Every structure is written in structure tokens, then in C-alpha cells.
Amino acid sequence: MNGLKGKALFSMSLAVTLSACDMAPKYVRPELPVPVASPDGAAYPAAGSQETMVPADTAWRDFFVDPRLVRVIGTTLANNRDLRIALANVEQARAQFKVRRADILPTVGLNGSATYQDTPFVQQQGAGAGGSGRTDIYSASVGISAWEIDLFGRVRNLTKAAQEQYFASIENRNAAQTALIAEVASAWMIMAADQERLRIARDLEGVFGKTFELTKSRFAKGIASELEVRQAQTSYDQARADIAQATTLVAQDQNALNLLAGTTIGVDDLPEAMPQGDVVLGNLPDDLPSSLLLRRPDIAAAEHQLRGANANIGAARAAFFPTISLTAAFGTMSLGLSNLFKSGSDYWSVAPSASVPIFDFGRNQGNLRYARATYDAMLATYEKSVQTGFREVADALARRGTMTEQLNAQTSLRDSARVAYTLSEARFRAGIDGFLATLDAQRALYAAEQSLLATRLARTANMIELYRAMGGGLQ
Missing domain, CATH: 2.20.200.10 (Outer membrane efflux proteins (OEP))
Known part of the structure; x- marks a missing residue:
């Protein structure tokens, strides 16, 4: 009973x-401290009628279409040490949450x-020995x-704070993965651009070298001046210097990829030149409702931190009660x-x-003020994360809005410079023009090739950044 x-x-x-x-x-x-919709204006693309994807719902394996790049990203996610640290942080936070939850x-x-x-005792008098x-x-x-x-919720609020910290660590790990995917893709494309830069420099070295030899031959015959010889040599030497520099950059790019991947990337997965086609999907949205920013892992992590700070206020309040x-x-x-x-x-x-508690000399009051101040700090951090995300998306959209026109213009400029160089060299060989016009055409062609390459790289980098800024996919 x-x-x-x-x-x-x-x-x-x-x-x-x-x-x-x-x-x-x-x-x-x-409330989100940003406008409801993405900004508009001359720099931003007009909303298209084609169906677009939602980056947060699009797996990175679907967004990146080059199989070599997909393999490199997969290798990186399996071996990158920073990502392992982020995963260990998640396990630490989960263990702390379990410990705190057990207190309930x-x-x-x-x-x-x-x-x-064994207790001694003494018998009564006359009854015998003790x-x-x-x-x-x-x-x-x-x-x-x-x-x-837990009548006043102190333990439960501490448990909730630990749980939100655990959730935040998961989102921080997701944010680290999204950023890593974008960084690897950008590094891979930079290596592709440097390989293309090396190819251009080698091609133009051959072309400029022939012109240099022709000019020296004409100088030996008394047809050309030494000034023209030296002018021809400048273009040739510039191409030689650029070959050396590009060769170094390619080696450094490979080292950077190996560091990100946490292992040595196979030669078959490295780019040998700038891909002719797109390496990413192109149907990203032209605008973004601000509410979709809440799906970014870094913003989700900031909100979990805010929720945890709110729970800590409850625990601090409960300390005033029995x-x-x-x-x-x-x-x-x-x-x-x-x-x-x-x-x-x-x-x-x-x-x-x-x-x-009767007299604690302000300890509980101080803890409550600290909890409220922490909440205010987490609120400002959350709002700053939203504003930063909005700015990153707006910047990427502004770049995207003018990229197509810039790429078309750079392509036309390169084509015109190539034709101008061909015509100028023919006139020089025919003795119609001096070498100065040919030299100018050489330099214009070289600069146009480099600018077009930089624009192509910037276009792909912009698509990668826009995908990341809009939340990216984790699978």
C-alpha cells in the first residue's frame, strides 16, 4: 500500500x-528588414516568362552540368577538413542538447x-557478565x-536553448557546405580560365613570333627600321611573359583545388580549357521574394540563435521563483x-x-539583463544576416542583368579586333602600312581576347554566386 x-x-x-x-x-x-521584392532598374534583368528553378530546391548535382566538376565537388564534400570540423560541431551541439534534455x-x-x-551491551546486575x-x-x-x-520552466527553457543551438549548428554546417560548393566551382572555373589564358598566350606567341621574324628579315634587307623590330619584339615578349605567368597560375590553381578537396584531384577531372558550353544551369530566377531568404542556411542559423536567446530569457525569469x-x-x-x-x-x-531566493544581491537580475541583452544582439545579428543576404542576391542579379549584353559586346569586339589584325598584317606584308598599325592591332587583339575570357569567367561566376546567394541545394 x-x-x-x-x-x-x-x-x-x-x-x-x-x-x-x-x-x-x-x-x-x-519582420524582414528588407524590401518585399528584389530591386529593379536598368541594371536588373526583366522578369522572364520561362519557367525558373528555385535554387534551394535544386540539388547541386543538378545545377552543375559538367561531369568533371560534379566529381570534383563530390570528392571535396567527402574529404574537406573544414566541413569535417563543421560536422563535428554539430555532433558536439547534439550531445550537449541530449545532456540538457535529460535534466527534464x-x-x-x-x-x-x-x-x-556489533554493539556491546551490559547485562543487568546479578544477571551475569556483559x-x-x-x-x-x-x-x-x-x-x-x-x-x-520544473514548475516555472527553467529546465525546459535551458533545454530548448540547447536544442536551438543544435539546430543552428546544423544550419551552420549546411551554410559551410553551400559556400564550399560555390568556392570549389569557382576555383575549378578559375583554373579553366587560366588554362584558356595559357592557350591564348601560346597561340599569340606563335603569331607574334612570325611577325617578329619577318620584321627582322625586313630589317636585314634594309626595308624595315630597328624601331619596327623593337616594336614587334614587345608583342612577342609580352606573350612569352604571359605564358610563364599563366603556367604558374595553373599550377597554383591546382594546388588550391587540392587543398579544398582535401586530396589530390585526378588529372581527368581537371579542366584543360574554358568549356565551350555552360557548366551550370541557366534558368535561375530573375527576381526573388524576400521571404525566400529565410531558406538560406546562414539566416536559418541566425534565427535558431534568436530562438535560443528567447528561451534563455525564460530560464533567467524562472530563477526568481522557488x-x-x-x-x-x-x-x-x-x-x-x-x-x-x-x-x-x-x-x-x-x-x-x-x-x-531572498537576497542574491542582484545576481538573478543581472542574469536576466544579460539574457535580454543577448536576445537584442541575436536579433541584430539575424536582421544583419537578412540584409546581407538581400544585398548579395541584389548584387548578383544586377551583375546578371548586364552580363549578356557585356558578353555580346566583348565577343563582337574580339571578332573585330581579329579581323583588324588580319587586315593590318596583310597591309604590312604588302608594304602598304608601317608596322605601327600592325603593332596596335596586335595589342588590341590580345587585350580583346583577355577581356572576353574574363567576361566569360565572370558570367559563370555570377551564376554560381547567384545560386549560392539564393540558398543553394545541399544534395
């Missing part, structure tokens, strides 16, 4: 805890003890010790080991205790 009473008391205490009040303020998601329910322990006691009495006491019990009954703890045990006790579990040997004990 006594055991039933103890169990009933335990159950009632548990029910009270689970239905306790919550001192945390009701969380309301802050009592820790049940099993105890057993044996006491052997002696001693041997007493053996055995007990076994199961119970809880100093379990806090703390009620419960110690209880249910077991059996007997004077002999063989009688330990027989009928009539069971016992129970329940010892509730309460602690009421």
Missing part, C-alpha cells in the same frame, strides 16, 4: 512538471547496501535523487539477506525540498 502511495506521488509530480508554466516570452519572427526527467538509480554492526549483539542489515532500493520539479526538488526511494530492507525480498520488508521515502 505504501509503495502505491509513493508511485502515485511520483506520477503526480511528473504530471505537474510537464504542465508547468513557461516564463519565456512568446516568440514572434521579426529524473535520473533513476538502483542502490544496494549491507551494514554489519556481552555484545551482532546486527546485519541489508537493503535494496530504486529511486531518484534531487530531481528538480526551486523545488524531490528525492524519493522505493525498496526493501531486512535483518537477513534471505529475507530481503519477502513480504513485509518493503519501504518507501519521499523527501521534497524547496529553495526560495
